[in-house]
Amino acid sequence: MGYGDAGASYVRKALKAFIAQSGSPRDDIDTHNFTLRQRGRMLYMAAPIATAAIRTTCTNVVGVGLAMKSRIDREALGLSPEQAKAWQRQTEAEWKLWAGKKQCCDAIGVCNFDEMQKLALMSALMAGDCFALLPRVPVTPVSPYSLRVKVVEADLVSTPDALTVLPGTITEAQAPNGNFIYDGVEVDKDTSAIVAYHFCNRYPFEVYTIGETRKWQRVLAYGEKTGLPNVLHIMEPERAGQYRGVTFLAPVIEQLLQIRRYTESELMAALVQSFFTAWIETEADPATIPMNEVGGEEQEISHDPNEYEMGSGSVIHLRVGEKVKFGNPNIPTNGFDTFVKAVATQIGAALEIPRDVLLKEFNSSYSASRGALLEAYRVFKSRRKWLVDDFCQPVYEIWLAEAVARGRVNAPGFFVDPRIRAAWCGTQWIGPAQSQIDPKKEVDAAIQAVDRGFKTHQQATVEMDGGDWDENVEQLAREKAALSAISGPAETEKSGPKEEPEDKEDEENERNQ
Numbered sequence: 050m051g052y053g054d055a056g057a058s059y060v061r062k063a064l065k066a067f068i069a070q071s072g073s074p075r076d077d078i079d080t081h082n083f084t085l086r087q088r089g090r091m092l093y094m095a096a097p098i099a100t101a102a103i104r105t106t107c108t109n110v111v112g113v114g115l116a117m118k119s120r121i122d123r124e125a126l127g128l129s130p131e132q133a134k135a136w137q138r139q140t141e142a143e144w145k146l147w148a149g150k151k152q153c154c155d156a157i158g159v160c161n162f163d164e165m166q167k168l169a170l171m172s173a174l175m176a177g178d179c180f181a182l183l184p185r186v187p188v189t190p191v192s193p194y195s196l197r198v199k200v201v202e203a204d205l206v207s208t209p210d211a212l213t214v215l216p217g218t219i220t221e222a223q224a225p226n227g228n229f230i231y232d233g234v235e236v237d238k239d240t241s242a243i244v245a246y247h248f249c250n251r252y253p254f255e256v257y258t259i260g261e262t263r264k265w266q267r268v269l270a271y272g273e274k275t276g277l278p279n280v281l282h283i284m285e286p287e288r289a290g291q292y293r294g295v296t297f298l299a300p301v302i303e304q305l306l307q308i309r310r311y312t313e314s315e316l317m318a319a320l321v322q323s324f325f326t327a328w329i330e331t332e333a334d335p336a337t338i339p340m341n342e343v344g345g346e347e348q349e350i351s352h353d354p355n356e357y358e359m360g361s362g363s364v365i366h367l368r369v370g371e372k373v374k375f376g377n378p379n380i381p382t383n384g385f386d387t388f389v390k391a392v393a394t395q396i397g398a399a400l401e402i403p404r405d406v407l408l409k410e411f412n413s414s415y416s417a418s419r420g421a422l423l424e425a426y427r428v429f430k431s432r433r434k435w436l437v438d439d440f441c442q443p444v445y446e447i448w449l450a451e452a453v454a455r456g457r458v459n460a461p462g463f464f465v466d467p468r469i470r471a472a473w474c475g476t477q478w479i480g481p482a483q484s485q486i487d488p489k490k491e492v493d494a495a496i497q498a499v500d501r502g503f504k505t506h507q508q509a510t511v512e513m514d515g516g517d518w519d520e521n522v523e524q525l526a527r528e529k530a531a532l533s534a535i536s537g538p539a540e541t542e543k544s545g546p547k548e549e550p551e552d553k554e555d556e557e558n559e560r561n562q
Contacts, residue, residue, distance in 0.1 A: 074291040079220045079232045082293055083253070086176045086203060088306075089296030093175050096309040098393060099298055101407055102400050103174045106297070107167050109429040112481035114163025115441055117144055118517060122472035134519075140449070140458055146193075147448060153192035156184055156199035162444070169200050169283050169440050170432075176203035178284035178294030180246065181440060182268070183277075183447060193457065196448055203294070205249050206233035209265040234292040235267070243292065245269050246280050277447050283439045285432075300399045308392050315385055401428040415487065426483040437478045446474050479511055 051057075058064050071077060092099040119140045123133035147153050148162035155161070160168055172179035182199040208214070208230050212222035220232040227238045228245075235245040251263045269279050284294035298305060367373070390404065397407040403421035405411050411418040452458040453473075462469035485491045495513055498504040510518040 074288045075218070075221060075231055078288070078291060078295055079293060080218070082177065082220075082232060082295065085296050085299050085302070088302050089177070089298045090175045092298055092302065092305050092309075096305045097312075098308060098396060098407070099305045101409075102396070102402055103171060103297065105402060105406060105409075106174060106429065106432065107171050109425065109481055109484075110433045110436060111163075111167045111170055114161075114166055115433070115437065115478040115480045117141065117148070117441070117445060118477045118479060119144075120475045120477045122475050125472040126469065136459075140452075143452055143457055144445070144448070147196070150192070153194065154196075154198055156182070156186075156197040162198070165198060165200055166436065166441060170436055172200065172202055173283045173285070173294065174297040176294075177296045177299075178203050178282060180206055180248075181281040181283065181444070182248075183279060183281070183444075193455065194448065194451055196451055198444060201248065204252050206246055207249050207253075207265075208233055209247055209249075210263065211265075231292045236292065241290075243270050243282075246282075275450075277450065278443055281440055281443050283436070285435055297400065301396045304392055304396055308389060308396075312389070401425075422484050429481075433478070433480050441478055442474075442476060445476060449474060479517070482511070482513055 056064075089099075093103055094100075119137035121128075121133055121137060123130065126133075128136070151161045151164075152158050155165060169179055169181065180201040180203070182201060184197050184199060185195040186197055188195055208220050208222050212224065212230065215221045215223060222230045224230055224235060228235050229238060230236075230247065233247045233249075234243055235247065236242060237244050245267050247265045247267055249263055249265050251257060251261075271278055287295065296302075390408070393408055394404045397404045400407075401424075403425055405413065405418055405421040406425045411421075413421075449458065449460075450463070453460045453463045460473045463473055464470070491513070495504070495509040499506055499509050504512075505518075507518040510516050510521060
């Protein structure tokens with residue numbers, strides 16, 4: 050009855066061998082995550098389509114960096130528009146002072162905050178998740194803030210070896226305080242809430258000198274006094290009760306590996322076909338034969354007398370009784386390109402990246418290409434929101450708390466009322482704009498959307514080029530004033546947009562009505 054005669058049937062021939070046994074998130078994810086993590090990272094390094102999927106996502110989600118724009122709730126704070134704008138400008142300037150220099154924000158001094166955003170996202174996509182520690186250092190004349198951010202890869206968070214793994218598990222253990230540890234994440238034994246993380250000083254396969262041992266350090270998830278995060282966990286969960294992330298490439302690991310092998314075999318076959326090699330059988334010593342080998346010894350990879358190599362225009366001597374026999378490599382096959390694109394379509398569908406965007410090939414019609422870009426942009430926007438919520442916004446709020454505490458930013462009530470604090474912490478993170486195929490059509494559509502009230506000028510500006518409409522208006526005013534000072538008001542008016550004839554305006558108004 051019901052699904053028992055359909056998808057849940059064990060009688061139908063097509064479903065008899067389809068035995069699926071799904072366990073808890075810890076059974077399905079934690080048990081296999083170590084293998085998935087290594088394979089996901091290796092495919093990024095060695096499979097072009099996997100590399101394209103991750104790098105395309107990072108480029109469209111982060112680009113050169115998500116720009117922070119302060120957007121406080123001035124009505125809740127009782128500020129006028131002018132006061133709110135002045136506070137936002139001052140805070141943005143302070144933020145740039147800290148986030149714009151790698152020696153001010155990065156714990157190891159390699160990346161500024163824009164670069165750390167891309168690093169965190171790329172690490173999370175490859176390995177499934179990544180972490181950010183928030184250490185404090187003494188202030189310096191260059192940086193008046195003690196906050197630093199240290200991005201840590203997923204491999205360094207694991208269950209300590211000193212703890213006894215629970216029977217029937219691989220990564221699950223119980224801490225001395227009774228809490229459970231799932232692959233390095235410690236959760237409360239009663240509420241199952243995350244309370245701490247366990248960081249190791251060595252990678253699993255890292256080579257280190259004799260005498261060095263792997264050590265773990267327990268870091269509380271939140272500060273006991275401040276309540277601020279000590280660790281940021283950048284992860285996109287897919288199941289309830291999940292404590293560790295799964296690599297972005299997990300659903301398509303097999304397809305990516307097979308398409309890589311297929312591509313390599315086709316490439317090797319084409320290379321073999323391009324070689325022209327002559328083989329000479331002789332009973333005499335090859336050294337006594339007055340014939341020069343084309344190419345010379347400098348092109349030989351191996352000098353072992355028992356190994357033979359093909360090459361372009363090579364002549365090779367064989368020993369007595371040795372013969373060369375080839376198969377019939379009628380390749381590259383004609384269907385190679387079609388097959389690769391068909392597999393790329395399935396991979397892109399699983400990763401929510403249309404094939405046109407994944408392969409950077411826009412040979413379809415304008416409507417199809419624009420549809421692919423629109424679909425991809427929706428996915429990139431959702432992942433940008435995830436990165437902002439897990440990484441960017443928490444870092445900003447922790448930094449702002451220090452800025453207020455040090456008196457560099459004035460925010461009355463910040464440490465008194467959580468609602469007031471949230472009002473001060475309002476932001477907008479602006480990232481790469483949507484790609485455009487025909488900019489004129491896109492601009493015309495944006496103008497109509499603003500004219501009809503479907504979008505604001507700010508929304509349209511962000512979607513068109515990721516800019517800030519307020520800054521654009523102020524810059525245009527300054528440019529207009531500069532032009533007026535040089536050429537006079539009359540010339541400035543002449544250089545502006547030409548007005549449509551009155552009859553055309555009347556026709557347009559009638560059509561709109």
